[in-house]
Amino acid sequence: MSLAAVFRTAGRELPQVSICQRVSSFRTGCHLLAAEKALLMKLRKETGYTFINCKRALEMFENDVTKAKNWLHEQAQKEGWSKANKLQGRKAKEGLIGLFVGDKAAVMVEVNCETDFVARNEKFQKLVKNAAFATLTHHGTKTRDHPGYVKSMLGADELTKLSVGEGTSLADEVALTIGSLGENMSVRRAVTVGVPAGWRIGSYVHGGLTSQTDMAMGRYGALVVFQGGKEGDQEALGRKLGQHVVGEAPLSLGNVDDLPCGDSETRLLPQNFLPDPSLTVAQFLRGQQAKVLDFVRFQCGETFSEGTE
Template identity: 75%
Template sequence: MSLSVLFRTLRTEVAKVTVCQHVQSLHTGCQLLAADKALLLKLRKDTGYTFINCKKALEKFDNDIAQAETWLNEQAHKEGWSKATKLGGRKAKEGLIGLFVRDKAAVMVEVNCETDFVARNEKFQQLVKDVAFATLAHHQNKVKGQTGYMKSILAGDELNKLSVSEGASLADQVALTIGRLGENMAVKRAVTVFVPSEWHIGSYMHGAVSGQTDVNMGQYGALVVFQGGEEGAQEALGRKLGQHVVGEAPLSLGNEDDLPCGDSETRLLPQTLLSDSSMTVAQFLRGQQARVLDFVRFHCGETTSEAAK
């Protein structure tokens, strides 16, 4: 074989190898892109972060989804605290009331955001659950071993200091949610009640968010502590009383023998029963052989002065 023919043969073989390597590279690259897309979709679904941030995290950690999620949470937490500082002056009057009743204990909380759109977001609703369960756990530890009726009211900084999972505070959880959703938020207030075995807790939520099961959420909530009632019918009675408290907004309990003072009546017992205008709440309770001992009403977004009217 002549030297020129040998060179032509070598060039052809090299070209073939190069083409094969290029095709293989393209094929391998397509496989990686497909894998990246699947991981990207999963990370986006699991965390709720934007596609851009999820893609950045996967690229940073060579498609390790666990490290990518941890990094995203850390960044959201940092960004959340920064945003919380920047957005602190913006009004947050929307949000949700969260209400949870379990046996002889109940908790009701209010968490605020800026818009109704964010209030419908599952990440915000998870924050409401976190606040409710953290408040209940705190109160259970505080009253452990005690008996009788116990009621606890927390607000602002007292709530923000409560612990959630792995030592994080509610303030941390709020900052993380702000980082994810980009709105100012605030944990406004919470009330927890514990009752003796012979007492009952009624509850009612108005404007409830559909799909919620463990923690009821809505715009108006009420807890009513009472005794008596027909055996087996206390839950229905408690709901009826809670509905009245939400609808008529009493400010105090009053006495059983108080006389009604018209449309401006703000005492619960002399008020006309919401579901039956022929009787007062006190008259209804006598017929049920029941007695209301306490109640709490929350309206999302109300100011302290409005709640006291």
């Protein structure tokens, strides 16, 4: 008697499972695994969090990507604030100057970290970009009805309160980046300028990095507000003036008739013009039919006298 017959005799019918059914079941399992892997890869790419944490989040919320993403962000934020509090006393003198020039407004920010290695990280550069555009947005809300020249300097306390998204402050963004990269960081200062019709904004960044953003970033930066200039050459003029300000570090504007006082000259207009030292800045501007009205220079990590920051 066959084994099947024995079980039938005992009143127990063997299930008739064919090879095709088993293969079909195996293939279905493979499709499920592939779908889950695709969700995991999607969540990992969109959030940047570890595979382990992404897998845990998907399991917790039964593969609901939106809920998993929100939970991961909340956990990272908590961890970031915890790390930020622990690292608060560590010196952060490295970092980047971020600079963006729009049509009639420009912003320059300094964001600090502990090492040059972290300054080259895309996540840190994203923080610099977010800080700059949060500042520029704030500038726009304050000067929307102001037709003239507007210049605004913001310190760390004011900057960290700015919004970078719905319900998220710049302080939250800093903490999140600290949690991700493990170094102390701070958004140190920012300047915005808005100009009326007929005025222009020149800029220059030195020590620049290859950035994944649409902003210029480096160790030094300058904004120069000017009028005039030969038609078609104004962008190049603005860059040359910014390059001079970065290289020669003037402290004040001075007057067009001021005489240079040697190597220790700290007024912009009497300084020898960096791209052409045979001319003073005032003489160069006269030849370009241009006039500098204001300038700002940032150097990453520089120290300040009391009351100048």
